[in-house]
Amino acid sequence: MVDQLFPKVGIAMAEVLERVGYSIDFPENQTCCGQPAFNSGYRAEARTVARHFLDTFEGCERIVAPSGSCTAMVTHHFAELFEKEPETLARVHALEKRVWEFATFLTDVAGVEDVGARFPQVVTFHDGCHALRELGIRAAPRRLLANVRGLELREMLPAEECCGFGGTFAVKFAELSGAMARTKIEAILQTGAGTVVSLDPSCLMQIQGALSRAGSPVRTMHLAEVLASR
Amino acid sequence: MSVEFDQKIHDTLADANLQLAIYGSTARLKQGRIDRVGELPDYQELRTQANAIKKHTIENLDYYLEEFERNVEARGGKVVYCKDATEVADFVLGLAKEKDAHLIVKSKSMTTEEVDLNERLEHHGLESVETDLGEYILQLAHEKPYHIVAPALHKTRYDVADIFTERLHVARETVIEKQTAIARAVLREKFLAADIGISGANFLVADSGAVAIIENEGNARLTTSAPKVHITVAGIEKVIPRAQDLATFLKLLARSATGQLLSVYASFLAGPRRAGEVDGPDEFYVVLLDNGRTKLLPDRAKRQSLYCIRCGACLNTCPVYRKIGGHSFPWVYSGPIGAILTPQFMGVAHEPALPFASSLCGACGEVCPVKIDIPKILLELRSDVRKSEAREKQNRLEKLAFRGFAWLVTHPALYEMAGRIAASMAPSEDGGWISRVPPLMNLPPVKAWLSQRDLPPPPRKSFRELWRQR
Numbered sequence: 001m002v003d004q005l006f007p008k009v010g011i012a013m014a015e016v017l018e019r020v021g022y023s024i025d026f027p028e029n030q031t032c033c034g035q036p037a038f039n040s041g042y043r044a045e046a047r048t049v050a051r052h053f054l055d056t057f058e059g060c061e062r063i064v065a066p067s068g069s070c071t072a073m074v075t076h077h078f079a080e081l082f083e084k085e086p087e088t089l090a091r092v093h094a095l096e097k098r099v100w101e102f103a104t105f106l107t108d109v110a111g112v113e114d115v116g117a118r119f120p121q122v123v124t125f126h127d128g129c130h131a132l133r134e135l136g137i138r139a140a141p142r143r144l145l146a147n148v149r150g151l152e153l154r155e156m157l158p159a160e161e162c163c164g165f166g167g168t169f170a171v172k173f174a175e176l177s178g179a180m181a182r183t184k185i186e187a188i189l190q191t192g193a194g195t196v197v198s199l200d201p202s203c204l205m206q207i208q209g210a211l212s213r214a215g216s217p218v219r220t221m222h223l224a225e226v227l228a229s230r
Numbered sequence: 231m232s233v234e235f236d237q238k239i240h241d242t243l244a245d246a247n248l249q250l251a252i253y254g255s256t257a258r259l260k261q262g263r264i265d266r267v268g269e270l271p272d273y274q275e276l277r278t279q280a281n282a283i284k285k286h287t288i289e290n291l292d293y294y295l296e297e298f299e300r301n302v303e304a305r306g307g308k309v310v311y312c313k314d315a316t317e318v319a320d321f322v323l324g325l326a327k328e329k330d331a332h333l334i335v336k337s338k339s340m341t342t343e344e345v346d347l348n349e350r351l352e353h354h355g356l357e358s359v360e361t362d363l364g365e366y367i368l369q370l371a372h373e374k375p376y377h378i379v380a381p382a383l384h385k386t387r388y389d390v391a392d393i394f395t396e397r398l399h400v401a402r403e404t405v406i407e408k409q410t411a412i413a414r415a416v417l418r419e420k421f422l423a424a425d426i427g428i429s430g431a432n433f434l435v436a437d438s439g440a441v442a443i444i445e446n447e448g449n450a451r452l453t454t455s456a457p458k459v460h461i462t463v464a465g466i467e468k469v470i471p472r473a474q475d476l477a478t479f480l481k482l483l484a485r486s487a488t489g490q491l492l493s494v495y496a497s498f499l500a501g502p503r504r505a506g507e508v509d510g511p512d513e514f515y516v517v518l519l520d521n522g523r524t525k526l527l528p529d530r531a532k533r534q535s536l537y538c539i540r541c542g543a544c545l546n547t548c549p550v551y552r553k554i555g556g557h558s559f560p561w562v563y564s565g566p567i568g569a570i571l572t573p574q575f576m577g578v579a580h581e582p583a584l585p586f587a588s589s590l591c592g593a594c595g596e597v598c599p600v601k602i603d604i605p606k607i608l609l610e611l612r613s614d615v616r617k618s619e620a621r622e623k624q625n626r627l628e629k630l631a632f633r634g635f636a637w638l639v640t641h642p643a644l645y646e647m648a649g650r651i652a653a654s655m656a657p658s659e660d661g662g663w664i665s666r667v668p669p670l671m672n673l674p675p676v677k678a679w680l681s682q683r684d685l686p687p688p689p690r691k692s693f694r695e696l697w698r699q700r
Contacts, residue, residue: 005686036635039590041609166591171675180549181682209679213663
């Protein structure tokens, strides 16, 4: 999704990681973690894609993803996919420890909460469901935002309610997904913030898509883009 | 997706009053839960404990059911095993005939809804009256429960005024207290005249042979004590080993369900009235219902579905339930728990789209007091639906599409080329988001997306192209 639709998010993430002292490699064979197939019930197809992921990232020291959802797929669901393949399962367990969501990589691995960003705007933060509930990420992005100069965070109520994306759910149950998105943007608009920040490009696509359709000037940004601003 | 499921979702979303009623009622229940569990310092430990008790019980269900049966019979009650709806109805009808019974009062029970007991009894000329206020309103309106705990959650007081006026021929009354008084006056007479009382059960306590019923209106207590014959209808999964386990479950149940510390009435029924007791039935029966439950037992991953204590917390917190309500669901159990119980009890073909009607946000699993991993079970069921489709040779186009997807993303060079072709076809509105696409690109998923939202404009270069140039 970042590669094909939101390349700026990837560039921003690389910039922030380099700024805090990491050197970045982008293994060119990477494509997808297989979550769309897994969540749609096509486990054999998901396994094919997951194997490709394992091959691609085998030699990497740490793998950082600009998405809580993709991270959770690797760290929480790959093991389910390979329950009956002990050898692959061992590879999964070796890999999953090295896979990090971007915000928690900064706070928990790099030990950084202030990346020297400046973003003088009022923002609100949307908790992506998989980041929040599968990975338990709530504080890390807020701590990072708190250290951005000029930024004011105004929490929406509730921040943790789903935006209605849900992968293929967004098109299979389009009307329902759209209704959920509109409830989400009501909460966003009530904060008066000009920017919605999140950890997941897919949530941001849903929210921005609904904001744009509603004719709202509020824009969405990935946390990496905010942290890359100076 | 069945046309019916699709239509019900559409109709519910399009009904502004209904949307307000569902959203408002669930919001109150949701916040109540959050407030009450927030006061419990050991809330997470209680959940873990409740889960462990349920897990242990379900894994030793035969043992505890036999213990329960022995103890019920030791207290003079009788246990009847029924495998399905017909057997339950046959048992009740047989007993009613034997006792020359005509009027039955019922307290709230999802299990009896599951087997359409009222309809079956009425079909044979018996009058079966719901005595829970919400259930009574729905019985008058000829509707099924909208919610596991709050069956008439979708009815406003104005709706209730209309129903009472039409069915009870009373003057239109919109004050809730007065509506309650109207229902109470009718129901008191029914309690006094009833030949048989039928209740559900929240817990079946194995070590004491007792049925525990948790409620707020007192109607269950009257139902189980006023008539001469009492029948409890409960799913076999309701058994718990010890009375002391209630200490765990009762702390969780009312808090999770309605945001109460405890419900108003907790009744423990053990056998018929004994010598010297003033209240209670002369005969006490417990119907233990399978109705598909034993089919779940061999499945290691999914049998945790049977841990459910029917608190409804997953419904109140579910952003899907809060939009599509209870009647969109294809069976009596709605919301996230309905989405996992229905395919398992009725078969995945009953409504193959049901496990997919979820954004997998995980809010249900987070609030479940017995820690049922609902999102995981939904994923398992999605896989089961695909297996069933493959057997039946259905939905082959989608299967092919996902095969194509898996093939494409494991061939990075082709994946990159395909991405560039798609991007070159998409319209670019000066970097603005796209609200329509050329006919050639207007494939069903794109069309569905655009029916509600705009699409991002394709970037001039993909990330990998930008990265190479760096």
